[in-house]
Amino acid sequence: MKTILLLVCSNIFMTLAWYGHLKFKFLEGRHVALVILVSWGIAFFEYCLMVPANRAGYLTGAFSGYQLKIIQEVITLTVFVVFAWLVLGERLAWNYAVSFAFILLAVYFAVAFKPSA
16 A cells, blocks of 8 residues: 555656646746756656655565556556646546556556466
């Protein structure tokens, strides 16, 4: 659970770093170099959470590297869907929802079965 919580928190920071600048009023009309620096500053906190999340999940044997990556991707999409809806004002179209469902199936297949040795 610690790994998942850290992954969710890290992805909130990453979504803000990657897409927040699209709505940050203080960055309107600013040079792209400043926007990049602000995004890097936000992404620093993502790394401060992502690295411990991956270490905790992997080194304890709770998840394989593949499982961590697949779980991280579905968390990223979940965080982005909420961000796109609340901040960007975008709707989740049916084709995006179907795509998301397939990714959820990927997570199921990644964690439901133990790989053979």
